[in-house]
Amino acid sequence: MIKTEQLSLARQLDLVFKELEEELSGLSSGTVFVQIRNNVIGKFGIRHHPLEGRNGEIHSQDSGLTPVQYSSFRLMALESLKYKRHWTHGEISYEFTVRQGLIAVDATLESNYNMANLMIRYPRHTYPETVTELL
Numbered sequence: 001m002i003k004t005e006q007l008s009l010a011r012q013l014d015l016v017f018k019e020l021e022e023e024l025s026g027l028s029s030g031t032v033f034v035q036i037r038n039n040v041i042g043k044f045g046i047r048h049h050p051l052e053g054r055n056g057e058i059h060s061q062d063s064g065l066t067p068v069q070y071s072s073f074r075l076m077a078l079e080s081l082k083y084k085r086h087w088t089h090g091e092i093s094y095e096f097t098v099r100q101g102l103i104a105v106d107a108t109l110e111s112n113y114n115m116a117n118l119m120i121r122y123p124r125h126t127y128p129e130t131v132t133e134l135l
Contacts (some may be wrong), residue, residue, distance in 0.1 A: 005040050010078055012041045017074040020046060024073070026064040029097040032077070039088045069103040080107040087111035 004012060016034055017024075023046055024032075030048030034041045051058050065073065077094050084092070090111040097104050 005038070009036070009039055009041070009084075010081055013078060013081065014074070016041060016044045017070075017077065020044075021070060024065045024070055028064055031093050031095045033091060033093040035091050037089050065098065065103065069098060073103050073105055076105045077107070080109070083107075084109055087113075089113065 007015075013034065016032075020032065027046065027048050030046050032044070032046050034044040036042070053059070073094070073096055077092075080092065080094070090109065092110070093108045095106045095108070
C-alpha cells in the first residue's frame with residue numbers, strides 16, 4: 001500500500017479533487033481548501049453556502065460545476081502549485097465561482113512556520129543576547 005507521503009503534492013491534490021468531484025458538481029461557488037504539513041495534505045474540504053434566500057424564502061442551488069468547469073478548476077489548482085516556494089507547512093485555498101458560464105478561481109497560498117523548529121535549527125549561540133547587538 002502506498003503511503004500519502006510517497007505521493008507528490010500534485011498527485012495528492014489530484015486525489016483531493018477526485019474526492020470532492022461529486023460535491024463540486026452541486027456547487028457554483030465556494031472555497032476548496034487543503035491543509036499541508038510536511039508536504040502532505042491532511043485536512044481538506046469545501047467551505048460554501050449552498051442555500052440562497054430571496055423574498056423571505058430559502059432555496060437550494062439547482063446547478064453546480066459542469067464536467068468542463070470541474071476539469072478547468074482542477075487544472076488551475078494543479079497549476080497553482082508552481083507558485084508554492086520552499087515551504088512545507090501551510091494552507092492553500094481556492095475560491096471559485098461561475099460567472100457567465102465560465103469558472104473563475106482565486107488561489108491563496110499560506111505558509112506556516114513554527115518558531116520551535118527554528119530554535120532547534122539555529123542554536124541559541126547564533127542569536128544576539130540583547131537588542132543593541134542587533135543594531
